[in-house]
Structure formats: structure tokens, C-alpha cells
Amino acid sequence: MSNDKIKRASPHVLPSLPYADNALDPVISPNTIGFHHGKHHKGYVDNLNKLVAGTEFADLSLEKIITKTAGKDDQAAIFNNAAQTWNHTFYWRSLRPKGGGEPPATLKQKIEASFGTLDACKKELATAAMAQFGSGWVWLVLDGDKLKVVKTGNADVPMTTGKKPLLTIDVWEHAYYLDYQNRRADYVNAVLDKLINWDFAAENLG
Numbered sequence: 001m002s003n004d005k006i007k008r009a010s011p012h013v014l015p016s017l018p019y020a021d022n023a024l025d026p027v028i029s030p031n032t033i034g035f036h037h038g039k040h041h042k043g044y045v046d047n048l049n050k051l052v053a054g055t056e057f058a059d060l061s062l063e064k065i066i067t068k069t070a071g072k073d074d075q076a077a078i079f080n081n082a083a084q085t086w087n088h089t090f091y092w093r094s095l096r097p098k099g100g101g102e103p104p105a106t107l108k109q110k111i112e113a114s115f116g117t118l119d120a121c122k123k124e125l126a127t128a129a130m131a132q133f134g135s136g137w138v139w140l141v142l143d144g145d146k147l148k149v150v151k152t153g154n155a156d157v158p159m160t161t162g163k164k165p166l167l168t169i170d171v172w173e174h175a176y177y178l179d180y181q182n183r184r185a186d187y188v189n190a191v192l193d194k195l196i197n198w199d200f201a202a203e204n205l206g
């Protein structure tokens with residue numbers, strides 16, 4: 001009986017933040033975190049649970065739901081809420097208090113092999129973030145043996161095109177508008193310099 005409960009994928013649960021809601025201040029304020037985690041991220045989780053209840057997706061893991069609904073117009077609502085649930089959990093872990101700085105050696109070597117320098121990698125992430133028209137995400141991914149920067153629109157994820165995400169930055173306006181208004185570049189550059197969690201990206205290489 002109790003096993004059934006453990007195995008059930010749904011209802012999906014909003015993960016706690018991996019740090020206090022004021023831990024990223026002043027780059028990202030507790031006010032932004034409160035709305036972003038407590039309203040937006042929670043909203044995606046709640047919507048997903050409503051949408052999958054009683055369907056073939058009810059007992060599937062988040063990852064399975066994403067891969068089974070990707071690219072299917074008639075399942076766009078389920079895909080969007082599942083992918084946004086996953087993306088936000090991955091985003092919170094892509095940041096940390098006192099982040100930025102130097103990546104661990106294995107990751108740094110891979111960055112230098114793919115981009116030349118760490119600065120060139122950061123610049124490509126910032127450029128992609130600015131080039132994403134409207135809402136979306138910028139990612140550092142492993143594509144084959146190479147690291148690449150990719151951007152995705154709305155809820156889209158790199159996994160569905162065979163790329164392994166290492167870290168992400170949310171560039172939906174709700175991620176920065178309260179703190180930076182329309183200054184997306186200032187938000188992205190501050191995140192890259194002060195919050196980005198290279199240790200998390202290095203773990204994802206493995």
C-alpha cells in the first residue's frame with residue numbers, strides 16, 4: 001500500500017528553494033523570488049496536476065510527461081506546464097548565493113575547449129539571452145562532446161532535441177521585471193557574475 005504512494009508521480013510537488021528567499025539579494029530580491037517561486041512556479045505545478053488528473057499522464061514522471069507531449073499541439077497545455085515546472089526547478093539550482101567566479105577545473109577545460117575562454121562563454125550566454133525574443137530560456141548544454149549555448153522560447157527545453165542541459169537562466173520578464181524593469185541585460189550579466197552555479201553545471205556533465 002505505502003509503495004503505491006511512493007511510486008506515484010502525481011501529484012507533482014513544488015520543490016523548496018535550495019536557499020533562503022533573501023539569499024540571492026541584491027541581484028534577485030526576496031520580492032521577486034516570492035512571486036517567482038511562490039506564484040509562478042507553484043502555478044505551473046498546480047496547473048499540471050489539474051491537467052493530468054485522470055489522464056494517461058497521471059502516473060508518469062515529469063520527464064516522461066515532457067518527452068511524451070513535446071511537439072504535440074493537442075497536448076500543448078500539459079507540455080507547457082510540465083516543462084515550466086521542470087525548467088524552474090533547474091533554474092533555482094543553476095543559481096547560488098556567492099556564485100559566479102571560476103568553474104571547477106573539469107568544466108573550465110571543457111568551456112575553454114568549446115568557447116576559447118570563460119568570458120567568451122559568458123558573453124555568448126548574455127548575447128543569447130538578449131536575442132531571445134519574448135519569453136524563454138538560455139542554456140549551457142552538452143551537445144555530443146561539445147558545450148554550446150542555446151536559447152528556447154516559452155517553455156521549450158533542450159532535452160527534446162538531444163542536448164543535455166547543464167545550467168539555465170530564465171529570461172521571462174517575471175524573472176527580473178520587479179528588480180530591473182525592462183533591463184534584461186543587467187539582470188543576465190549580474191546573474192552570470194554573481195549567482196551562476198558552475199558547480200551545478202559541472203555535476204550535470206557527469
Ligand SMILES: [Fe+2]
Nearest residue numbers: 040170172175
Ligand atoms: Fe520563470
